[in-house]
Amino acid sequence: MRLTPHQICRSRLAGIAFLLPGILLSHGVAQAQAVPLAERLQLCAGCHNPDGNSIILENPKLSGLDAGYIVRQLRDFKSGIRKSPVMSTIIPMVDEKEFPALAEFFSKQQRKPGVAVDxxxxxxxxxxxxxxxxxxxxxxxxxxxxxxxxxxxxxxxxxxxxxxxxxxxxxxxxxxxxxxxxxxxxxxxxxxxxxxxxxxxxxxxxxxxxxxx
Incomplete structure (x- = not known):
């Protein structure tokens, strides 16, 4: 049975969540805590790959996106203006102060183009x-x-x-x-x-x- 993108991300993140100090749980609710960039990127890599070129086709490639655009999307996920079943479980773990550094990192990664199937x-x-x-x-x-x-x-x-x-x-x-x-x-x-x-x-x-x- 093929897993959905949500299930794939959740299975990857399950192993990461207990290893990263920036993820705290209080009564089952994720609490944001700023952590070093390298540690936070491990969380992002679960769905978007380390270089931002997600191989899960239903997930976006973050590589090469404008840093300001990435920050705005993260803020919209944080506020609930933009909705996603995956990001709604991830974004509470991330402190808003971390957004600029994450955005800057992915904006500098090289985008890998794909190939048309049809x-x-x-x-x-x-x-x-x-x-x-x-x-x-x-x-x-x-x-x-x-x-x-x-x-x-x-x-x-x-x-x-x-x-x-x-x-x-x-x-x-x-x-x-x-x-x-x-x-x-x-x-x-x-x-x-x-x-x-x-x-x-x-x-x-x-x-x-x-x-x-």
Whole structure:
């Protein structure tokens, strides 16, 4: 039986939790305590790999993301604005003072691009990424995330991102489950996309390097 991403992360973290001094339990509730960066990174590696290039396709690659963007996402997880069954169990363990150092570390890691599984679907995704969809008023992804998928401090680097993760996030924006996007831009865009569009553009994004040639 194939484990879900949540189950994989929880099984990995189970062995780590009792080894790291920064994880304290009080009546079964995780308590935040700042620890050295190297120790905290062991916790992150359980789901995102030591270099931030998660091999669990439903989890995001943190490598090469803008540090400010990572900090904002961590704060949103901490406050509950952004929801995740995995992060909701992890983020209480992490002191907010640790966010900048964690973000800086992952921002400096090299992103490893992936390979499209379905070349035809990726080609359809490229058209959406570069040109948008006129019939449903979907703007080109490149307008905010750049031609190479490198992103900005406001809009994340999506080049080389795990396709299953991209699909889930776009579906979450579409349904409104995720609502921490800048000026609700992604919710407006995703609502105009059907699942076929979403899967196509995710298939193309995984091939982008996310950095200038």
């Amino acid at each position: 070349a035809k679907r990726a080609a359809q995704g490229k058209e959406i990424y570069d040109e948008g969809i006129d019939s449903s008023a979907v703007p080109a992804c490149s307008g905010c995330h750049n031609d190479d998928g490198s992103g900005t401090d406001k809009y994340p680097r999506i080049g080389g991102q795990n396709s299953a993760y991209v699909i889930q996030q776009l579906m979450n924006f579409k349904s409104g489950e995720r609502a921490n996007d800048v000026k609700a831009v992604m919710r407006a865009v995703a609502k105009r996309m059907n699942e076929k569009d979403i899967r196509a553009v995710a298939e193309y994004m995984v091939t982008l390097k996310g950095e200038p040639e």
